[in-house]
Amino acid sequence: MSSTHLDKSSFTTWIKEEALTAGFLTVGITKVVTLDTETDRLKAWLDKGYNGEMHYMANHFDLRKDPRLLMDGAQSVICLSFNYHPEDDSLSTTAPKIARYAYGRDYHKVVKKKMINLLKGMQVHRPELGGRAFVDSAPVMEREWAKRAGLGWVGKNTLIIHPKKGSYFFLGVIIIDQELDYDTPISDHCGTCTRCIDACPTEAIAQEGYELNASQCISYATIELKAEKLPADFDEKMEGWAFGCDICQEVCPWNKFSTPHTEADFHPSDKLKAMTSESWAVMTQDDFDSIFFGTPVKRTGYEGMKRNIEAAGND
Numbered sequence: 484m485s486s487t488h489l490d491k492s493s494f495t496t497w498i499k500e501e502a503l504t505a506g507f508l509t510v511g512i513t514k515v516v517t518l519d520t521e522t523d524r525l526k527a528w529l530d531k532g533y534n535g536e537m538h539y540m541a542n543h544f545d546l547r548k549d550p551r552l553l554m555d556g557a558q559s560v561i562c563l564s565f566n567y568h569p570e571d572d573s574l575s576t577t578a579p580k581i582a583r584y585a586y587g588r589d590y591h592k593v594v595k596k597k598m599i600n601l602l603k604g605m606q607v608h609r610p611e612l613g614g615r616a617f618v619d620s621a622p623v624m625e626r627e628w629a630k631r632a633g634l635g636w637v638g639k640n641t642l643i644i645h646p647k648k649g650s651y652f653f654l655g656v657i658i659i660d661q662e663l664d665y666d667t668p669i670s671d672h673c674g675t676c677t678r679c680i681d682a683c684p685t686e687a688i689a690q691e692g693y694e695l696n697a698s699q700c701i702s703y704a705t706i707e708l709k710a711e712k713l714p715a716d717f718d719e720k721m722e723g724w725a726f727g728c729d730i731c732q733e734v735c736p737w738n739k740f741s742t743p744h745t746e747a748d749f750h751p752s753d754k755l756k757a758m759t760s761e762s763w764a765v766m767t768q769d770d771f772d773s774i775f776f777g778t779p780v781k782r783t784g785y786e787g788m789k790r791n792i793e794a795a796g797n798d
C-alpha cells in the first residue's frame with residue numbers, strides 16, 4: 484500500500500473506496516458534535532422505562548453525548564454498515580425462528596476486525612492519525628451518527644433505512660482525530676406507511692412510530708431478558724420467534740432492495756440448518772454449545788433458548 488500524503492478530499496475518497504472494497508455496504512462521514520437532542524431523547528425514553536432490564540443503557544451519558552470524552556481530539560465519525568441479509572432466510576421463516584443477523588459468527592468480531600484493518604490502512608497514509616473503532620461495544624450512539632452521516636433515515640420502526648439497501652445491516656463507527664469531508668443526512672421516506680407499526684405483534688412500536696418500547700419487543704424478550712419465563716404479555720404473540728424478531732423489517736417495503744451478503748462467516752452452519760422442530764424440542768446443552776458456539780445466539784444461553792423455544796411454539 485502506498486503511503487503518499489493525500490489531501491483531505493482525496494483521503495476522504497480513499498477511505499470510502501477502501502471501506503467498500505473491504506466489504507462494507509455503505510459508508511458516510513460526519514463531524515463530531517455534542518449530541519444534545521439525541522441524549523435528551525434517550526433520557527426521556529429511559530424515564531418511561533422502555534429499556535426494560537437493559538440498565539446499561541443508562542450508563543455513561545456524558546460519553547454518549549460527546550465522543551471527545553471517549554477519544555482525545557475526536558473530529559470525525561466514519562459510519563459503516565455491513566450487510567447481513569442471508570440468501571436463504573429459511574431459519575427466519577420456520578419456527579422456532581432466528582433473526583437473520585444471528586445465523587452465523589458473532590458480528591462484533593467479524594465487523595470489528597474489518598474496521599480495525601480499515602483504521603490501520605488510514606494510518607499508513609497518515610501515521611499520526613488516532614482513531615477508535617466501535618461496534619455495539621461502547622457508549623456510542625451509532626444510529627444517531629449513521630443518520631447524520633447519511634447512511635439512511637431512522638424509520639418508524641426505529642432502524643436506519645437506506646433507500647437503495649433496506650435495513651438488514653449492522654452499524655459500526657470509527658472515530659478519528661482528523662477532519663474529513665462530511666456527508667449530509669437522507670430525508671425520511673416512511674411517508675404515510677405504517678406497516679411496521681401494524682405488523683408488530685406486541686405493539687412495541689409507538690402508534691405514531693419512531694419510538695420503540697424495547698421492554699415489549701420480542702427481540703428484547705428473547706435476547707436480553709433474564710427470566711425463567713417470558714412475561715404473560717408475550718403469550719400467543721411470539722409468532723414463532725425464538726431468538727430476535729425481524730417482523731418490522733420483513734414488512735418494510737424498502738427491504739425489497741436488500742441483497743444477499745457475501746460474508747462467509749455469516750452463513751449458518753450445517754448443524755444449524757439441519758435442525759428440525761423435533762430436534763429443537765429435544766436439544767441438549769451439548770447440542771446447544773456445539774450448534775451456537777461463536778454465534779450471537781450463545782448469548783441467551785441454553786436455558787434461555789429452551790425458554791424461548793417453548794414460548795415460540797411450533798406454529
Ligand code: SF4
Nearest residue numbers: 683700701728730731
Ligand atoms: S422486532 Fe418484532 S416485536 Fe420488536 S418492534 Fe419489531 S416487530 Fe415488534
Ligand code: SF4
Nearest residue numbers: 638639673676679735
Ligand atoms: S414499514 Fe413503513 S413505516 Fe415502517 S419503517 Fe418501513 S417504510 Fe417506515
